[in-house]
Amino acid sequence: MLSLLRTFWEILKHTFRRRLTVQYPEEKPYLAPRWRGRIILSRDPDGEERCVACYLCAVACPVDCISLQATEDKNGRRYPEFFRINFSRCIFCGFCEEACPTYAIQLTPDFEMGEYKRQNLVYEKEDLLISGPGKYPGYNFWRVAGVEIGGKGKGDAEREDPPTDVRSLLP
């Protein structure tokens, strides 16, 4: 009898508590930036594609759902010719983001990816590429890499000496 009364009391008490249930989809829950949802490809601060098509995300992927092909523009800057993620296989583990040396691939706080057709879960680069830098605003891989690309010659990267004059014999 006593426990019954106590139950009533507890329920009555909860009537005045703050509600935890969120009226999804009318109301969106808060998701932390580090939430591992829909994968995007970001751009560097200069607005160029960040992905350098190094294949590390693809090889890190435990379900092998990323495939891409590297190519180079006329300036020697490498980028993916195509970049495909099969989200019907993706397990949102975030290994691709961990593996990415350029902060290009990022997982976002978005999980609303339901589709009636599985085929629609295959995302190409057009679907993945966003216009901003995502979670890492400042980083540009090409500023630290040693290779020459249009507009950045040898020795122009951060912490680099100017190119060596190999014909000099000065000690």
Add this chain to the structure above:
Amino acid sequence: MATIVVDNQPYQVHPDQSLLAACLGLGLDLPYFCWHPALGSVGACRQCAVKQFRDEKDTRGRLVMACMTPVAEGIRISIDHPEAVEFRAGIIEGLMQSHPHDCPVCDEGGECHLQDMTVMTGHAYRRYEFAKRTFRNQDLGPFVAHEMNRCIQCYRCVRYYREYAGEYDLNAFSLRNQVYFGRSEDGVLESEFAGNLVEICPTGVFTDKTLKRHYTRKWDLQMAPSVCVHCGLGCNITVGERYGTIRRIVNRYNGDVNGYFLCDRGRFGYEFVNRPERIRRPLLARDGALVPLTAEEALKRLGMLLASASGMIGIGSPRASLEANFALRKLVGAGHFFAGVGEREHRLVGLGLEILRKGPARTPSLAEIEKCDAALVLGEDLTNVAPRMALALRQGTRQQPMELARQKGIADWQDDHVREVAQDERGPLVIATPNQTRLDSIATTFRGSPDDLALFGFAVARAIERSSQAPLEDSARHEQALINETARALASAKRPLVVAGISLASESMLQAAAKVAWALAKSNPQSAISLATPEANTLGLAMMEAPALESAAQTIREGSADTVIVLENNLYRRADSRLADDVLKRAKHVVVLDFLPSETTAVAELVLPAGTFGESDGTFVNNEGRAQRFLQAFVPEEPVLESWRWLARAMAASDRGEGAAWKNLDDVLGAMVSALPVFGPVRDAAPDSGYRMAGAKIPREPHRYSGRTAMLANINVNEPKPPDDPDSPLAFSMEGAPKEPPGALIPFFWSPGWNSIQATNKFQSEIAGPLKGGNPGARLIEPPSLTVPRQPADTGETTLLLRGPEPPAGVCLAVPLYHIFGSEELSSWAPAVRELVPKPYVALNPEDAQALGLAEGQIVRVAVATSSPPGQSKDGKEFSLALKLASGLASGLVGLPAGLPDFREPTMPAWVTISKAS
């Protein structure tokens, strides 16, 4: 055998090697950079430091470089000693000081020796905070990309390039921490073996430029063991495929054949497979155009043709596999099968085969050629005809100088010391050719027309025979002196070698080479003769003993056949256009199986899309008679099929005998061996399709192969089942047997912690020795006895010569000049190779040109004289070509390039007249 103690564990090792080689041979992980099994030790990088102890009681020990320390009985070392580990980590930290942050965009990444060694030593955190040194790069031509920032100054590139490959345009420049490896100025690397820098360089300074255009990491390639198709030497290669195109070729170690190196034609000629011009669907000639068919329609059509034919003949090909040739032979019947080569090549190869079979001089493998201490090359410009053999001969010339070092007690692997002793000494190499060759700088040369060369050969043979009775008398004449000198060098060598071939189409030259080899073999059973064959399966086709094209034309002319099936062959490259027309245009129906369009496919009624080497399984017989299996790297898009499968299906469609029941390669091989017992050993070239390791097939893909569930998702999100492979023990999969497969089935070299090609060490039974379980390949030719030399039948030498009547005044002999890039049919389709193909030209000795009043670059009219030597071209062709002065060309000769795309030279040697173009 010596006992060494490594980390208190005793091991038995071979004593003639360095500690580093011994440790690696035992499967122990010891990092290194400057050492390479083919280059020996110089002790430059200090990376392989180990602790050496005096005895069990010695606990302090001292650091030694494993690569510079010889194996000695009872030597005690420690790889894991904390001091050695710390030392090695320090070295690598220093090497990494200026290494750029490039790995994501570096083509070496994922198969980088520097990455592997850095991980192995445990260097993970960068402490150096100052600016990095940088370099400018150079454009080194269409094959090799240059990125100097990544260099760790191990010197392996220049040691390989200058000391092993013998070219001097790559060098080390500047000093201290700015040492630069490159050319004095931008330009195409001169060496025909420059592609090996890609594998020699432990990091990404030299990378494959053709791979860059369709870049794929090693872990993403589907790979299979294959055999190079660009000449007759049969170098072993690994083919890598992704998304249905071949991405690159790397060397596949075979201790008996190519060892660690390939030529650039073999490495970069593969792109013909990816050409958009490829024939990818069956084509039917209708109203003057070729219209595509489905595979079923094509087979039906073929069945109809076969049923209605009143006699058909098959024309095989020296660039198709044994299996494909045999399947065609089966389809048309043995009596109706013809070798797809002209009478002349047929006769020459037949003679060559007879020479090899008869002995007593044995034909050596490429690895044995590297050990030959004296050589005579008759007629062949090896660098351009059989390039890898030229590299092997170059190593052969080091044998005698190495003897000097051996006498001083210096081991062969002490590279720097051996070279210090040898200086510029070279063993005897005599090259007798019409034009200068790339080996001339290390050889004694003799120039002349093919006849002169043959006479030179005969004279050498006579001199050798005479010297066994009486000492050679010295002659004042330069020629005689050279003959005597050559004879003496060959007769006194431990392993003399004679090299000849069919590139000058001279039977007498082959006879001369055989005579020299026989004369040598009388007193030295180690004497060897090697013949360079032009195509991947020239010898295999010759062993089928089918008659030549002329007989095929005869059959058609007689009207006993009206249908011709041509296998992977462009007859217009093999014979006069009139002869090819005789076969193809007189026949009512022409069926061609090929992968690229040609003059032959243009006149065909039905064209079937055949698979290239990357898309088919089969066997090639190389120039030493070694049968080698090549396995499919990927399944091409339907309806491209391997040729023998098309032919088997054709037999099934028309219900023809045994061939209709062939299900896989083993069935074809079985039928071939029972029909042609000469091919008996071919089955041992590789394990059959039923072979399993631990009950599983061997995966073609590395276990990190990526994108499996996304590669085809754009077409259909439901992943297809991986294709079956009924023909081999390999699977189109990343799953399968984890262990090291037998030599013939190694799809790629990889071992835990060893992602680069240096993982080859782990697959060898000893370093630079045979692969575990033996090197792949089965030799079909062994001369009957090496110990009892027989007297060869004397061939009347002078009657064999072409010389015949003296040519009329103003007429000269035209000889073919070969080009490594251009003279071979398939590689010329590759865009990178195409960049280096010369334009058609006519070459003259400068003195001859001056006498005719011609200057370099001038347009010259070359007319083939109608009164050519007997049996030679009489088709009266005329060419207008730019003149090229060739100071190395024997005077009195005219050189014309052989086999260039877009240029059909006359059948040579031919008599031509030269005049100024009006």
